[in-house]
Amino acid sequence: MDTFLSLLLERAKKNPDAPALRTKQMGIWNPTSWSQARDQVSIMAQALSQNGVEAGSPVGIFGPNATDFYLGYLAVQSLGGVVVPIGTNTFGDELAQQVNGADVGVVLAFEQQHVDALLECGQACVKRIFYINGRGMENYTQPELMALSDATDGIEASAAYLEQMEGQRNPEETATILFTSGTGRSERPVELSHGALIATARSIARRETITEKDELLAYLPLSVSSDFLFSFSLALTTGCTLNCPESDDTVLQNMQEIGPSILFGPPYVYKYIYTHASNRIESARSFDTKIYKAALRAVMTVASHRAAGQKGSFTDWLLFMFARITTFSPFCNIYGLSRLRLALTGGDAIAPDVFNFFRAIGVDLRETYGQVEGCACVTMQSSEDWNSDSVGLPLDDTEVRIENGEIWFRGPGQMKGIYKNPEATADSIKDGWVRTHDAGHLDDQGRLHVHGQIARMGSLNGGGAFASDMLETRLRSFEYIKQAIVIGDGRDYPVAVVTVDGTITRTWADRRSLRYTGYADLSAHASVQEMIREYIQKVNEDLAENSETSGMQFRRFAILNREFMASAGEVTPTRKLRCHEIEEKHRGLIDALYSDALEYTYTDPVDEESYTVPLGNV
Amino acid sequence: MSTGNPILQIDNITLAFGGVTALNGISFDVAEGEICAVIGPNGAGKSSMLNVINGVYVPQEGRVVFKGQDCTKMRPRQIAQLGMARTFQNIGLFQGMTVLENILTGRCMKIRSTWLEQGLNIGRARREEVENRRAVEEVIEFLHLQGIRKTPVGKLPYGLQKRVELARALVAEPIMLLQDEPMTGMNLEEKKDMSCYALEINREYGTTIVLIEHDMSVVMDISDHVVVLDYGAKIGDGTPDEVKNNQDVIDAYLGVTH
Numbered sequence: 001m002d003t004f005l006s007l008l009l010e011r012a013k014k015n016p017d018a019p020a021l022r023t024k025q026m027g028i029w030n031p032t033s034w035s036q037a038r039d040q041v042s043i044m045a046q047a048l049s050q051n052g053v054e055a056g057s058p059v060g061i062f063g064p065n066a067t068d069f070y071l072g073y074l075a076v077q078s079l080g081g082v083v084v085p086i087g088t089n090t091f092g093d094e095l096a097q098q099v100n101g102a103d104v105g106v107v108l109a110f111e112q113q114h115v116d117a118l119l120e121c122g123q124a125c126v127k128r129i130f131y132i133n134g135r136g137m138e139n140y141t142q143p144e145l146m147a148l149s150d151a152t153d154g155i156e157a158s159a160a161y162l163e164q165m166e167g168q169r170n171p172e173e174t175a176t177i178l179f180t181s182g183t184g185r186s187e188r189p190v191e192l193s194h195g196a197l198i199a200t201a202r203s204i205a206r207r208e209t210i211t212e213k214d215e216l217l218a219y220l221p222l223s224v225s226s227d228f229l230f231s232f233s234l235a236l237t238t239g240c241t242l243n244c245p246e247s248d249d250t251v252l253q254n255m256q257e258i259g260p261s262i263l264f265g266p267p268y269v270y271k272y273i274y275t276h277a278s279n280r281i282e283s284a285r286s287f288d289t290k291i292y293k294a295a296l297r298a299v300m301t302v303a304s305h306r307a308a309g310q311k312g313s314f315t316d317w318l319l320f321m322f323a324r325i326t327t328f329s330p331f332c333n334i335y336g337l338s339r340l341r342l343a344l345t346g347g348d349a350i351a352p353d354v355f356n357f358f359r360a361i362g363v364d365l366r367e368t369y370g371q372v373e374g375c376a377c378v379t380m381q382s383s384e385d386w387n388s389d390s391v392g393l394p395l396d397d398t399e400v401r402i403e404n405g406e407i408w409f410r411g412p413g414q415m416k417g418i419y420k421n422p423e424a425t426a427d428s429i430k431d432g433w434v435r436t437h438d439a440g441h442l443d444d445q446g447r448l449h450v451h452g453q454i455a456r457m458g459s460l461n462g463g464g465a466f467a468s469d470m471l472e473t474r475l476r477s478f479e480y481i482k483q484a485i486v487i488g489d490g491r492d493y494p495v496a497v498v499t500v501d502g503t504i505t506r507t508w509a510d511r512r513s514l515r516y517t518g519y520a521d522l523s524a525h526a527s528v529q530e531m532i533r534e535y536i537q538k539v540n541e542d543l544a545e546n547s548e549t550s551g552m553q554f555r556r557f558a559i560l561n562r563e564f565m566a567s568a569g570e571v572t573p574t575r576k577l578r579c580h581e582i583e584e585k586h587r588g589l590i591d592a593l594y595s596d597a598l599e600y601t602y603t604d605p606v607d608e609e610s611y612t613v614p615l616g617n618v
Numbered sequence: 619m620s621t622g623n624p625i626l627q628i629d630n631i632t633l634a635f636g637g638v639t640a641l642n643g644i645s646f647d648v649a650e651g652e653i654c655a656v657i658g659p660n661g662a663g664k665s666s667m668l669n670v671i672n673g674v675y676v677p678q679e680g681r682v683v684f685k686g687q688d689c690t691k692m693r694p695r696q697i698a699q700l701g702m703a704r705t706f707q708n709i710g711l712f713q714g715m716t717v718l719e720n721i722l723t724g725r726c727m728k729i730r731s732t733w734l735e736q737g738l739n740i741g742r743a744r745r746e747e748v749e750n751r752r753a754v755e756e757v758i759e760f761l762h763l764q765g766i767r768k769t770p771v772g773k774l775p776y777g778l779q780k781r782v783e784l785a786r787a788l789v790a791e792p793i794m795l796l797q798d799e800p801m802t803g804m805n806l807e808e809k810k811d812m813s814c815y816a817l818e819i820n821r822e823y824g825t826t827i828v829l830i831e832h833d834m835s836v837v838m839d840i841s842d843h844v845v846v847l848d849y850g851a852k853i854g855d856g857t858p859d860e861v862k863n864n865q866d867v868i869d870a871y872l873g874v875t876h
Binding site: 026027136138246247249250253 | 718751752755756758759762764765767768818821
């Protein structure tokens with residue numbers, strides 16, 4: 001039975017010179033070997049221990065995906081402490097909630113911006129704040145502040161210290177507290193043990209034979225459970241290298257430089273690449289566009305055959321291979337996907353068109369399904385699944401069952417419980433099974449199909465069934481629609497509030513010489529409205545074909561004057577929409593959609609300006 | 619940061635173009651380590667003053683003394699070698715080159731190797747290449763330019779180009795930095811960023827900064843010392859507070875009935 005500390009010590013002994021982490025400094029990628037990692041962890045652990053961190057203490061790790069932080073995780077865990085990762089863009093109430101919710105006493109912050117955010121939210125439980133980057137910190141006099149370099153000054157690396165600590169650790173200990181994303185329910189701190197995380201990561205690694213030769217890119221906010229599993233846990237269990245990007249706005253560039261072999265991304269990442277590519281094609285010369293479209297048709301034909309389980313003709317296959325070699329191999333190279341042998345997505349439903357696109361061009365994209373309560377991954381598709389409707393088979397030793405339409409699971413990767421909340425724990429875990437609050441079914445091959453959150457399913461007036469999540473995924477398939485929220489439970493008909501993707505819609509508008517001043521003006525433009533309406537009409541036609549969904553056709557829609565934003569509390573760190581908050585905030589707009597009004601004027605609290613949102617009939 | 623010792627002395631400078639007198643008997647001192655702002659309405663002679671300081675114009679009368687050396691008659695390149703760098707009002711970058719390459723040009727004063735060594739990549743050339751690249755990377759990090767390292771400058775928005783220009787001046791490790799209207803054409807947020815960078819450069823590297831600006835509010839917040847010019851004459855010289863209460867300055871800015 002292993003803990004993260006024992007995995008580190010084992011790696012440092014077995015291949016001390018292999019790169020554990022890599023980060024870009026001074027424009028050059030610098031590796032940290034496993035033995036260097038062990039030495040740095042031992043120094044940091046001693047410093048933390050001198051500052052009162054002991055078994056069971058929650059320690060906040062607050063900042064970007066820095067190598068020092070992943071080493072910090074290990075330092076905290078080697079003392080038996082609990083890591084509470086906090087994403088770099090967290091501030092205000094959200095930060096206070098996380099700091100308080102997990103009783104964080106010591107925080108390892110990255111730089112001035114993070115220290116400021118902590119001091120501003122003024123939580124009394126925080127007794128000590130370490131910072132890594134001292135730039136701009138000369139004039140801070142608060143007694144709780146301390147530079148990490150001052151704390152580690154004079155401490156010597158000692159493998160023996162870590163070995164002694166290892167003897168006191170056991171895999172049942174809590175490794176981390178992560179917060180549920182809170183799209184439906186309120187955010188809750190979930191305790192995950194070393195054993196659960198390691199078992200989940202090993203299960204994935206066994207299936208996909210992940211080895212120390214693989215390269216990962218850690219770019220998701222630290223607070224996201226997928227980062228903890230697919231970056232930190234996977235790197236330690238398999239010994240592959242974890243690459244940390246230079247900064248937030250260089251992720252795509254860094255991805256191209258590193259060429260990761262394994263990548264996890266929420267659906268928005270793949271949608272971004274898909275839209276980015278469509279945008280570039282939209283603005284290319286017409287000859288190039290024609291070639292690209294022909295190549296895309298060739299690969300999509302074969303992909304749709306495979307998804308339907310049919311055998312295509314030899315000519316189709318020949319064209320498919322030709323298109324892949326001539327068009328999509330360079331395409332993958334541009335986006336840093338050419339070395340990618342396993343692409344994973346999860347956390348939200350991916351739009352079918354986006355999924356099909358990546359499978360067709362040769363990226364082995366798989367859907368996964370899991371919550372924080374199950375270490376972020378419970379089921380995973382295999383390479384043969386060419387269809388995005390299932391999320392695949394459960395991981396090793398994990399079982400999934402359906403009770404009254406709700407998905408429940410149990411296995412080695414399940415959570416210990418909700419931190420300091422026995423009632424919530426008892427509500428979530430019944431007879432050893434963990435509830436997911438999602439609806440779904442299992443098919444004859446044992447694969448899981450997810451329908452959406454139970455809280456977001458309902459019925460229309462008149463009795464027709466209604467599923468918001470499914471409808472939203474359909475809308476988001478369109479590259480011009482960035483976000484979509486669908487309302488309809490207890491109403492007469494479904495309506496949609498969508499936001500358009502600024503970049504590609506601008507290119508589209510420029511090609512047609514439309515006049516507009518900015519995003520808000522563009523989104524209210526009659527031509528943009530017409531384009532979105534045409535797409536929704538197409539969705540309606542698809543819905544009408546199936547008797548189960550024919551009652552869910554859209555009647556009205558609105559294009560919002562801005563995107564839903566994290567800073568307005570409308571979006572989670574993985575860019576899922578917080579539907580509840582959005583419905584509250586935009587109640588006036590939604591009510592207007594259920595009237596005959598053709599426009600809705602309101603004052604947006606974000607910038608306190610007045611906007612007129614046109615309302616469209618489909 | 620200021621030590622009080624004058625690093626730059628402007629002594630009775632007069633500059634005329636034909637019949638037009640751009641500067642008329644201007645004198646002031648800039649102390650080591652301070653941020654000195656030269657302000658004034660349009661056409662007051664601010665840019666001419668800067669051009670005299672770094673040797674682009676040779677004044678008809680008066681002396682410019684930098685680090686105790688008379689450099690009135692020196693050429694811009696010689697003055698740059700003494701440790702003076704500048705940025706321009708209209709951006710003077712190589713539009714087709716990347717950000718990294720543009721900043722690297724700021725290191726040309728530091729190159730000692732010959733073209734032969736550089737061509738063969740041996741000896742000093744190799745060592746210098748590494749040194750120069752490190753210096754550039756430090757500045758890139760300091761001014762947060764990591765995301766656009768490889769982007770051609772022509773593709774960047776105006777505010778970022780200004781920042782790249784500042785990076786190029788900074789990479790020469792100047793003792794003194796001249797900035798010609800670093801904040802014109804910027805929005806409020808960009809102006810704030812730019813003022814923060816000026817303060818940080820001053821604090822981190824101890825660089826003396828002389829900047830020209832006509833937005834009074836920005837200048838008053840960051841400078842230690844303000845010199846006011848109007849129609850080629852000096853009408854104010856002192857701390858921001860002193861200058862703010864100077865009647866001549868108020869008149870020049872708000873206008874008076876004559």
